[in-house]
Amino acid sequence: MATTHPSAVPPHLPADLPTGLLIGGTWRPASGGARFAVRDPATGEQLVEVADGTPQDGLDALTAAHEAWPVWQAVAPRARAELLRAVFEQVVARVEDFAAVITAEGGKPLAESRAETLYGAEYVRWYSEQAVRINGMTRTAPSGANRQIVLHRGVGPALLVTPWNFPLAMATRKIAPALAAGCPVVVKPAGLTPLTTALFAEVVRAELERRGLPTGVINVVPTSSSSRLVSPLLADPRLRKLSFTGSTEVGRVLLQGAAQNVLRTSMELGGNAPFLVFADADVPAAVEGAVAAKMRNAGQTCVAANRFLVHESVAQEFATGLAARFAAMVVGPGAAPGTTVGPLIDAGAVDRVAEVVAQAVDGGARVVTGGDRPDRSRLAGYFYNPTVLTGVDPSARAVREEIFGPVAPVVTFSTEDEALELANSTEFGLVAYAYTRDVDRVFRVAERIESGMLGVNRGMVSDASAPFGGVKSSGLGREGGEAGIEEYLESVYVAL
Known part of the structure; x- marks a missing residue:
């Protein structure tokens, strides 16, 4: 029989851990003022309360992302790459802070939380390197009648819905390729583990601000009711991409919602x-x-x-x-x-x-x-x-x-x-x-x-360098590797 530890150890949380909503570069309360509890699964006791985002907060976040889109899309790929590289270095430098938060809200042993931090950071580093490798194509048509050019550009504002079990790695696996491709994001973290994503978003926000780049590129809206927040976003024509990690049951519902505006979707769903x-x-x-x-x-x-x-x-x-x-x-x-x-x-x-x-x-x-x-x-x-x-x-x-x-x-x-x-x-x-x-x-x-x-x-x-994803009811698309950034790009064919 496995042995047990008799009591919990009080978690250490970083002093700069945000508990609000990040919208347009500012941490703020929910529009209705409501908050919900985040609990330590080792004890069941409350750690902190975080802002409980409303549908209007979600739409405000989408507005911020949509307004940042043309500016961010015009930022040179090298500048995007350097931003992501700087974020990678900061996450690695703060591995103990991130590990403490992951363990506090998710429960995993600190050794695993440190490993998740470094694993999640690798997605940021990988996509910092891929940002300057978004290649197009030019050739003469087989008929010889004209030339063909194919350009790749970001699909636009993306909604990223992340799970509770890897609150940093699942966030970076989506946020990093989106930003590398030129897509601003609205992140809806799992209500059980929103703190790790908030800490990562603050690192990104601060680095964007330091470099004079649009801080509305990353927005985070935690909520105690995912469906009420996500449904209005899927119905808004300004949203162009949905990426979700979670159960197949929820994924099917989201795919139905995404169909109304024919959104690009990436789905990492259940397994067995x-x-x-x-x-x-x-x-x-x-x-x-x-x-x-x-x-x-x-x-x-x-x-x-x-x-x-x-x-x-x-x-x-x-x-x-x-x-x-x-x-x-x-x-x-x-x-x-x-x-x-x-x-x-x-x-x-x-x-x-x-x-x-x-x-x-x-x-x-x-x-x-x-x-x-x-x-x-x-x-x-x-x-x-x-x-x-x-x-x-x-x-x-x-x-x-x-x-x-x-x-x-x-x-x-x-x-x-x-x-x-x-x-x-x-x-x-x-x-x-x-x-x-x-x-x-x-x-x-x-x-x-x-x-x-x-x-x-x-x-x-x-x-981080390999394509991650499934077949059948386990999902659509791939995250990681070269394929991961393609999920946030669209092709434009030019005939000359």
């Missing part, structure tokens, strides 16, 4: 990642990869391994090894020294994970380790112990649904075809993982797996 371990795999390496793929942010990541599909000949060795690693983890507040597994985001998340485990056990699964909540007299927040389940029925919720918690259900297979059939038997296709020593099998899996990304003999795939 298979983790395949073949008979010839290096099982100890697969166990370590499984820990990496499953346990970041207590399993609350879109690329978390969700279904562990293991060849029957190595299933016991794999499950035993994984259970030993899970049992050795330390559950506790993210700010406590030694913590390796922090809390889930809220009480509802804990209840849902508990229900999924109970349903699997009722269906015949066996709990190898975990399967319960820590003693609430020691940990009063939103915690669940790292859990390994074996003998899980493939029809169980733990296999069919995205768990978003520290639970690893193990399902066995006997042939490669069966493994791929199980892996593809879902509407989702964000990422998959495969462990094998057979090079030919690697290519067979890559050619047949229905996912946008594949990690081979590794439990992490995310990189």
